[in-house]
Amino acid sequence: MSQAPLVLVDGSSYLYRAFHALPPLTTSKGLPTGAVKGVLNMLKSLRKQYPDSPFAVVFDAKGGTFRDEMFAEYKANRPSMPDDMRVQIEPLHQSVIALGFPLLCVEGVEADDVIGTLARSSAAADRPVVISTGDKDMAQLVDGHITLVNTMTGSALDVEGVKEKFGVAPEQIIDYLALMGDSSDNIPGVPGIGPKTASGLLVGVNGGLTELYAQLDIVPTLPIRGAKTLPAKLEEHKEMAFLSYQLATIKIDVPLDIGLDDLQMGRPDHDKLAELYTLLEFKSWFEENQRDAKRSGQEVTVPVAEEAAVETELKYTTILTQADFDLWLKKLNDAKLIAFDTETTGIDAQQAQLVGLSFAVQANEAAYIPLTHSYMGVPDQLDRDTVLRALKPILEDPNKLKVGQHAKFDMNILANCAIGGDQNCGITVQGIAFDTMLESYVLDSTATRHDMDSLALKYLNHTTTSFQDIAGKGAKQLTFDQISVELAGPYAAEDADVTLRLHQTLQEKLNAIPSLSKVLSEIEMPLVPVLARIERQGALVDANLLGIQSVELGDKMVALEREAFAIAGEEFNLGSPKQLGVILYEKLGLPILSKTAKGQASTAEAVLAELAEQDYPLPKVLMQYRSMSKLKSTYTDRLPEQINPRTGRIHTSYHQAVAATGRLSSSDPNLQNIPIRTAEGRRIRQAFVAPKGYKLLAADYSQIELRIMAHLAKDEGLLHAFRNDLDVHKATAAEVFGVELADVTTDQRRSAKAINFGLIYGMSAFGLAKQIGVDRKQSQAYIDRYFARYPGVLAYMERTRTQAAEQGFVETIFGRRLYLPEINAKNPALRKGAERTAINAPMQGTAADIIKKAMVAVDNWLTSSGLDAKVILQVHDELVLEVREDLVDQVRDEIRVHMSDAVKLDVPLLVEVGVGNNWDEAH
Template sequence: MSSSRTRLVLIDGSSYLYRAFHALPPLTNAAGEPTGALFGVVNMLRATLKAKPNYAAFVQDAPGPTFRDDLYAEYKANRQAMPDDLVAQVEPMLAIVAALGFPILRVDGVEADDVIGTLATRAAADGIDVTISTGDKDFAQLVRPGITLVNTMTNSTIDEAGVVEKFGVRADQIVDYLALMGDSVDNIPGVEKCGPKTAAKWLAEYGSLDGVIASADQIGGKIGENLRKALPQLPLSRQLATIKTDVELDRGPADLKLLERHAEQLRKLYRRYEFNAALKELDAGGAPAAPDLPAAELPVHREFGVRGISAPPAVTTDPALTGAGHYELVTTQERLDAWLERLRAAELVAFDTETDSLDPMQAAVIGVSIAVTPREAAYIPLGHDYPGAPTQLDRAQVLAQLKPLLEDARKAKLGQHAKYDINVLSNYGIAVRGVAHDTMLESYVLNSTASRHDMDTLAKRHLGYETIPYEQVAGKGAKQIPFSQVDLDTACRYAAEDADITLRLHRALWPKLEAEPGLRSVYESIEMPLVPVLARMEQRGVLIDTAALKKQSHELAKRMHELTAQAHALAGRSFSIDSTKQLGAILFDELKLPVVVKTPGGQPSTNEDALEAIADQHELPRLILEYRGLAKLRSTYTEKLADNVNPRTGRVHTSYNQATAATGRLSSVDPNLQNIPIRTEEGRRIRQAFVAPDGWRIVAADYSQIELRIMAHLSGDAGLLAAFHGNQDVHRATAAEVFGLPLDQVDANQRRAAKAINFGLMYGMSAFGLARQLGVGRGEAQDYMARYFARYPGVREFMERVREQAHRDGYVETVFGRRLYLDYIHSRNAAQRAGAERAAINAPMQGTAADIIKRAMIAIDGWLVDREDSARMLMQVHDELVFEVHETQVDAISAGVRERMAAAAELAVPLVVDVGVGANWDEAH
């Protein structure tokens, strides 16, 4: 781009504002006013002025909805409300922008992107060189001769060649690229699991989104299935991602000359917000001064732990917790002895293992890292076997020397997701004890709604530290090498850093927990004691009858084949039963069935709700539903579970995620054992494959209506309390209250309606939702709800109290003090705000239920620790615990389990536990 040509700089004001806000710690002036975003914007604007553009504009989103909201009601529905600290900086920012002489543009009904797109294309057509100052990838679609992007945060410029280099597609393909990937921030639907590489590959092969859509049936695998499912919504996604270039504006590029700056107003603002370098530049008569902090050097906080109205956690300023560390590679017995001595003397030991597998039950230890003081750590390599690898200490001997320390319950230890390392070391006969802290759980308890609790994210969030990514040391994709092939020096820097950063994170996070007694109690009395309990369950695994699963899988495949033949007969021709496009054509174009549900793009939907809605009008939708149900069971369970059997133990070992669900619930992965269906015959057959060994029985114990009991406790409603104390069927009791009938006259439909009301209200269901579930009119459903609240006024009062607390504090709590932050409770978007209010009502109940069963697990594990030869806790499935019990001890263990589960919380109503026994899980349930 020639510097002699006329130049227009268009500044993406929203991008500037948010990037500056997230680029700096929460700075304030002497008066306590937030200044971080303001500080960054001023520096970026000063840098822009030094380049002396001929024309410039600061373009900001106007308040209110845009045409994209009309196209798609859920557009940007996931966006959190602007944090209060940022809201306070918007008006001062605009005042400074205006005082600097930048024209400010805001146009109703469109976004800033569309205003910039219109001005940029007009200016380029008039021969004006355009620079769009932004960090938003969406603007890459505007790049062409005469239009480039500049990212002031990285001092990088992108032209047409740069777009191809950065994204792997041409600028004219960017809109299609964005449509395929979707955008979780703007809530633009895309193709599930389609990332940048896949989108670029498809566009290279098929040329455009239209080409990809036309060739969808040729794309195989799961990603092909995902593409075909997304076909109806892709045109809408493209429309949402396209920046308008034809907005009606009251001025053109040549009307955007910089105005004379208002020096006195700037001086006032700079003094108020303490921008000293900018003030010095101004007082010097405009001579350039160094920015307060160069924009390219601003420390970037990629993700804050607490979102929405909650203040972001400050990055530590403790010099002991920042900066580079000193790491030692231990390859001699002399240096190992020295470190062992330090470990014995230390108050707290951070440890971590490097392995050759993500499956802890099959992983071999490649090395161990340790740390006892921040910024200092050691790595002991034990299994690096690349050609020419230096001699390392013997793995068995080193682990034997570490074993007394690791098994000493009095020696406090620290890990990041320590359960993984505990399980790995169990493969070597080491029973790790004394894990006093886990930084993943410290972060989780402090704010469970934060999106991630991995070490890399926590290091950025709390220490401002960029850790070494695994891909940097081992490569990625097909070229990734095992950690055993990483050279020792590189492995040391990576592995020792893990132990060091874990220790530093604990030093940063623990004081925050200490300052919150309720959260500290959740951490110390629930989450940390649960770690060894879950580790033992995962190590035990569960016995699976693989022959029964294979037989069922074969039968499912046979039935699916029969259903496919029947579907072809009903359609009058063959078609791909897995193709939503072909199915839609048959149902709605050929069979002329009514379109009851539509996709976000307005196309006829063939999802489960859509098929259910028309299943009474034709047999084909019912067949498709049955086929899909069987296909899911086969692919998820009957085929996969047998593959998950550990060859060493002969059992399936799941992993319980302790830091995933915001409400405190555990989740199960690799494989997921918590979602096996129980209401269908085929689902129950899968549970029949979970068996006890010879001489043992499966015992299943689950809480009866625990969340309703918690609702009774929290609301204190006299009617609910009386129903539970009287050991009544609470749904029948509710039906009697709502319909004004004696208990013995409540029929099955009335009980079903009452059950829907009980659970629906607990989950914040509206009258519309209840009407859909019951198959009645909205007015009738509204009448049911009104009668319910009239009979149970304490429930309504409880809901109002919770809503008030949520709006006041930004969070709600469980009975035991677990806290759930509500990102959107103050959102100006009514749907987001209503969703947050529903979550506020449900979270105390679901979270308390999660806390109760965790407490029960801890108590039962302590009781069973010396009874391993007679009973073992195997699985947790939300409100249910599953055990393997010797047949001679079934009665005693059942009674002990029931007693401890019932005593896990003192509520205003009794906790009732149902216990079943059988040769397999289905029989025991």
């Protein structure tokens, strides 16, 4: 029987990866726990895979290592550890030990060195070793006994795997890293040598650095791009290459006071785990620990608060009889607040079919009413239409208060549910007073994700049943109507119950901050039915016109591809970062402006844009190609496929709880990002058309964020410009450039516009110089003159920075908050970024609040007036309406009034209105 492998876990690697890759979680007291949960999940998974193995979980110790003495700039590029990660280290270490895993931290060396020493020692004793890590440096340890596994991705690397992945054998990995460097550890390597060149060199000389430097004369003959220039480059950086070799080498002789026999798993400390899981609010693990302790005959002292929570009885009912339904109808009629949820065949609210509904009126008690489950052997269900007709008066009663989680989806499903087969006879849900997704979002837009699973874990310490748990995964995943009622019932009932319990918790927190409670009740909740109506209305698009545009874009892409091949002198795949990197940096010798996390020269959009600005021809062509490709794949090809077969229209989905500042976003399709500065982008808007007898009307706030700046800063110069309807950019140009208003040139106005908007977004003198084409000194002079002319703006910025640092958040005019966890960070870059956000967020957030209030006002007016006009789109600061032709003048005048009056500022809000047969014409 083969020996169980020694399992060595790179705890530090997984701590960083879990922290950055997984959704942030915090306890009700604000203690971050996401990284702890991620690492412990990984360890539990490994333990199941290797139940008989000895283990060691190895973490970096505090303080420097021998590599810092060797090279002072080692790991200098790494930002300091975030505070939210640092506070998780101690509870993670304690949890690892309490679970019975041997934990090692050795001063003066890194976790890699401890792992390397143990791995080689075990391999020398003919014992197999599994190293669990996500670190590529560890590949140097792989041999016939040692394998790498990445628990987060499920991948494994043996000797052949290393060769396939890196192009070199494990014994050449150190040489490979020495040549290409490692930006994450600030190992310098040889500038300009990437992974492909490094592997090509080592394979070509059939050895490592020593063999390479002994055979530099053969390098030009190797089949490597740019081989002729490599010998000089290698010779120039020889000293750095060998230093990099030392830095990349994992020690395998660290003196350790433990042996392999000391790495056996210990018994779990159930008392300590109970204490830790209570602190970390890992409720499901707490309960699992209690069961494990009981099975092993141990008595565990349960903290009082947890003891009560563990024993809570859930009363979930699946309603299959008229008697049970009548009982719940009475409960719903008598309830002061109803939590409800729909179960459907899909997630497209305009096409999915209703499968069932769940309700809760008090915590820990809920019911599910299955209506259209359709698998073999399904029990008899109540008649769908009879149930919906009975629920309709309750759901449509505006005085019967309701709470949902992402209730807009449920509203649209019920509006489209066609009782009796009549498409015009659905349920128009009214009385949605609360939405737990929006309660969480308003409370803190950035603290967590706002889906039910994340909220339940954060605020209730409850792990919900996931859809995959009952439906399966991948291609074989069942739709909800195919899931057995026995499984579907508790799952659906839990949704309603958790929604109610979340509301009870979140409402209490919001009530403690009246300004946030007001944002929820006066802005976000009134907007929910408005957005639901806009989504159901949809927008008409001309699929034929999009098809023509797609062909034209394809032709332009072919021409650009040919131009790229001509510049490169060969054909290559424009979509391949690898091939592109070789062409740009090895063949054409363009400067490397940035590297990827893997140390490869970056071909990201921002890098190409910067190279294009430096007048390199290939990056310019590539930027055009990528722009065309994105328009084609995202819009001209995709939009026709998104036309709803029932309505003949496109129905985007609007999201209230995504952007941190309060702005709406949209998806399927995302209409916020259609470019309007290019002719091709504007042509896509031409495909959004008005039906016969109607026009499209676009109403857009003009310079709203600058107007908000004037209001917030109380600067007399800006207030004067807006109150007197001056061209604010010309007015700024006159002030900054010291000329009369009438003498301002087009270029001066353009520069002033860049200054006006740049300062709102925290643009530096360097950034402004780049944008307006002057040197940094001149740019700084413009900014200084701007602040001298508009001192109120400078005072606002300084005041905002100070307030943000003191209170940890900024607010919009209406009291919406944006928390800034890094406003007092020791890292200057993080702190400066938070300060820029602090200055901009009140303006951007207030603009978002204003358009939301305007949407509600316009919707109320259209609903009460009965006019044949409907809002079909909202994009940034713009509303697009479909209006009957004979009503255009009336609607134009009225909408300007309603949008201008949405809020009273110290300066007037200007609304520009356009009309046309398509969106582009109207805009």
